[in-house]
Amino acid sequence: MIMRSLRPSMLLMSISAAMLLAACSSENKPAPAAQPSKPVEQKSEFQSGRIALQRLYTTARGWASDAEPIRLESQYRKIEGASATVNRGKAAMWRANFGSPARQLQKPYMWSSVAGPDAPERGINPGAEDGFSASNAFTRPFNLVYLKVDSDKAFEVAQQHGGSALLKKNPDLPVNYVLDWDPRRSELIWHVIYGQNSNDPDLQIAVDASSGSYIRKES
Numbered sequence: 001m002i003m004r005s006l007r008p009s010m011l012l013m014s015i016s017a018a019m020l021l022a023a024c025s026s027e028n029k030p031a032p033a034a035q036p037s038k039p040v041e042q043k044s045e046f047q048s049g050r051i052a053l054q055r056l057y058t059t060a061r062g063w064a065s066d067a068e069p070i071r072l073e074s075q076y077r078k079i080e081g082a083s084a085t086v087n088r089g090k091a092a093m094w095r096a097n098f099g100s101p102a103r104q105l106q107k108p109y110m111w112s113s114v115a116g117p118d119a120p121e122r123g124i125n126p127g128a129e130d131g132f133s134a135s136n137a138f139t140r141p142f143n144l145v146y147l148k149v150d151s152d153k154a155f156e157v158a159q160q161h162g163g164s165a166l167l168k169k170n171p172d173l174p175v176n177y178v179l180d181w182d183p184r185r186s187e188l189i190w191h192v193i194y195g196q197n198s199n200d201p202d203l204q205i206a207v208d209a210s211s212g213s214y215i216r217k218e219s
Contacts, residue, residue, distance in 0.1 A: 045113035046087035049074065049151035049177055049190075052094035056109045057144065059124050063107055064100035068141030072096045072179040074151070076198075077114055088175065089152025093120070099132045099141045106132035106139070137183035146188040149212040151177045157214050158192035158205035166194050166203055173202070179209060189215065 053072050060067040074091035092114045099106040108127035112120045132139065155163070155175065167173055176198050178191040188209040195201035206215040 044092045044115045046090035046092050047094070047111070047113070048090050049094060049179055050147055051150075052091075052111045053096055053144070053147070053179070056094070056096045056111055056124060057098070059109055059126070060096075060098040060107065063126070064098070064103050064105070066102050067098040067100050067107075068143065070097040070099050070106060070139050070141050070180070072177075074177045075110070075112075076174045076176050089150070089155035089177075091151075091177070097139075099134065099139060101132075101134040101141075104132055104134075105129045140181050140183060142181040142188050146210050147179070148210050149190070149207070151179075151190060153212055154190035154192050154207040154209070157207045157212060158194075158203075161205050161214055161217060162203050163192065163194055163205065187215075191218065 049072055053069060056072075057067075057069060060069075073095055075093035075095055076091070077093055093110065093112045095108060095110045097106055097108045107129045110120075110125050110127070112122055112125065114120060114122070134141070154177065159167075163175070167175075173194055174196060176193045178193065178198075180189065180191075181187070182189050190207040190209045192205045192207060193201045194203040201219055204218040206218050207213070208215055
């Protein structure tokens with residue numbers, strides 16, 4: 001009778017020992033090697049001129065509290081994998097000059113969101129200070145309240161005055177944008193520039209940056 005009563009206990013002890021050995025064996029196994037994380041692929045970001053200028057303006061105000069924009073221009077750069085037809089009215093690089101009457105200095109800032117191994121540094125990058133006179137009509141700063149029409153809307157207007165025909169022939173033709181104050185008309189103007197060379201464009205259209213109305217064909 002005693003031997004019979006011991007058998008279940010011995011069975012339980014054997015099971016417990018087996019479980020303990022299995023647990024110890026699993027603890028001694030080396031943890032699986034962590035898989036290296038894949039680097040996040042950066043993509044170029046395109047912004048309209050007004051949004052880019054607001055970003056640059058905030059940074060420029062840290063340089064001089066009275067800083068106002070003098071000129072804004074897009075910087076064309078061919079981006080691999082990005083069609084020129086996708087982001088009309090926008091750019092991945094914008095450069096603005098700001099003037100400070102109190103300091104009698106001007107300073108450029110560039111916003112870049114171009115991705116790639118040989119791309120410029122992403123974000124906002126300042127340039128070197130230069131002399132500035134607020135009395136010079138051709139470097140007169142403008143107030144942002146005049147900027148009511150963005151570069152994408154200026155592009156739509158330019159398309160209606162010759163731009164559409166050009167891009168129909170050559171969809172990858174670069175389109176650049178310049179925003180500045182016209183002292184003769186006392187107006188803030190978008191210049192929409194079609195062509196590989198902004199200094200000798202195929203077409204350049206002036207658009208009122210306050211009303212969005214067509215002004216003239218400049219070239």
